Amino acid sequence: MxxxxxxxxxxxxxxxxxxxxxxxxxxxxxxxxxxxxxxxxxxxxxxxxxxxxxxxxxxxxxxxxxxxxxxxxxxxxxxxxxxxxxxxxxxxxxxxDDGTTTPSGGEKGLVFGGACSRKVAAEEIGTLAHALLVADTVRQGMKDLAIGPDDVQLIIVKTPLLGESRADPAAARITSAFSKAVGALGAALALGEIAPEHVVPEAFDRDHSLFGRRAMVFSSSEGGNVEVLIFANRAGAASDWIIHTGGFSDLLDASGIRRTLEEAGCRLDADGTLADADTLGAAFIKAGIASNGRVRQYRTTIRTSDLDMDKHVRASMSGLAGSILGTCRMFISANTVHQAPEGAGLCAFIVRKAGA
Missing domain, CATH: 3.30.1330.170 (Cyanuric acid hydrolase/Barbiturase, RU A)
Structure with missing residues (x-):
């Protein structure tokens, strides 16, 4: 293994x-x-x-x-x-490396790998060049793993912000959400989920009809590079684990999370809770809310509160997902701009293969 x-x-x-x-x-x-x-x-x-x-x-x-x-x-x-x-x-x-060799074909198993771009220049952050650099970094990671876009189940993307130490009078300052939007479209481009002609600055955090379904993006002001972590199921990979990605419609959609777990091979008990915790290796959840701040047509204060929107979302999803998974160990990130349909979210689970 x-x-x-x-x-x-x-x-x-x-x-x-x-x-x-x-x-x-x-x-x-x-x-x-x-x-x-x-x-x-x-x-x-x-x-x-x-x-x-x-x-x-x-x-x-x-x-x-x-x-x-x-x-x-x-x-x-x-x-x-x-x-x-x-x-x-x-x-x-x-x-x-356990000294064994694995065939190039056969049953699929989990593989993972990372890639890091060159430093993103201050004036490039939030531009088309930024999105294309994300796409190139994803392609670099896939090449290193000897996989194609169809093998990929999940990409974690860290995309840079313009911090005070990198401030440049000629550089447009961008928000965390905008940086996530740029990163998400870049990843979707690399996976073939969005056509190149649609990845344009006019679409960044504006055209929410554009989205991928296999990238979770977060932003940070340290480093200044694009970094990606790719998870895929590759034929012949000697692994006891697989990863499966799915989605949910909003912050109340427990059924979407349960459905993804079952599709991954997990068993739920009569209450809809994960029955065998040992089968779950990792849980990744990306949650968001529509731009009007409503959930199932009900007004919320998630986008208007003095508390940052992302904090609301992470806290809300932690209760919903934790009640199903039976654990507090969950990688939950907020804001699904261009990463799912508006207001919806995505989830991915690494699970132990049956009989492993």
Whole structure:
């Protein structure tokens, strides 16, 4: 089983004790590929440095475990925002060389991989060049995994914002939502979900009839690069895991999440709760709300409150999804602009194969 899916808790953004314990299960020289996807507490503003603190601590822990080359080659995506019942935690995806060879065909199994772009120039952020760079980065990641767009089930995209340290009088400052919109259209372009002629600046966060269904995008002001983490089911991959992606219609649509779990091979009990927690390796949920702020025609204050919209959404979805999954370890991100139909969302689950 070369691909391992592990999760670990954190006591604070810089806590790596459980990460180090998870890594300690493997011989450092056997690790071919490593990725972390982490939720940290924090205010999620551009002046919140919990992500940087967490990433630095994780990089140091990986270096102690396997050296600087492993740390430099690892994909580490940290997302702030643990509102509601989301527990601060991390997923560790580890591809290990166990000495076995796998056929090129046969049953599909989980593979994962990351890619990172060059630094996005300040004047490029929020432009067509930004979207095309996202598409190129996704294509780079797919090429490295020897997969095509049809194999991809989920892409996590981290796209840059223009922080104060990169401010340029000639550069248009953009919001987090706009950066997500640009990243989402770029990913959809790479997957063939949206035609190139539709990926134009006039469509960014305006034409909500354009959307993909296999990318979850979040933005950050650190780094300045586009980073992607790709999950796919590849024929012949020696893995006990598979990933399946689905969708839901709004913040109240528990049936959409349950349907996706069942399609992935999970069993639900009579109450609609995940019956066997050991079958679930990872849960990814991207939730949003329509631009008018309504859910099933009812007015909400999600878009008009003094509390940031994304915080409302993450908290709301954490209760709904947590009641089905029976866990607080959930990677939940907000704002589905160009990532799902307006007001809808997407979810993906990594599950253990039957009999594995």
């Amino acid at each position: 070369p691909v391992h899916v592990l999760s670990y808790d954190t006591a604070h953004p810089g806590d790596t004790r459980h990460l180090e314990a998870a890594l300690g299960r493997f011989a450092p020289e056997s690790v071919r590929r490593l990725a972390l996807l982490v939720k940290t507490e924090g205010n999620a503003s551009v002046n919140d440095f919990s992500r940087e603190y967490g990433m630095l601590s994780a990089r140091q822990a990986i270096t102690r475990f396997g050296g600087s080359n492993l740390a430099e080659g690892a994909t580490m995506l940290f997302s702030t925002g643990c509102e509601g019942v989301i527990s601060p935690f991390g997923y560790a995806f580890i591809d290990v």
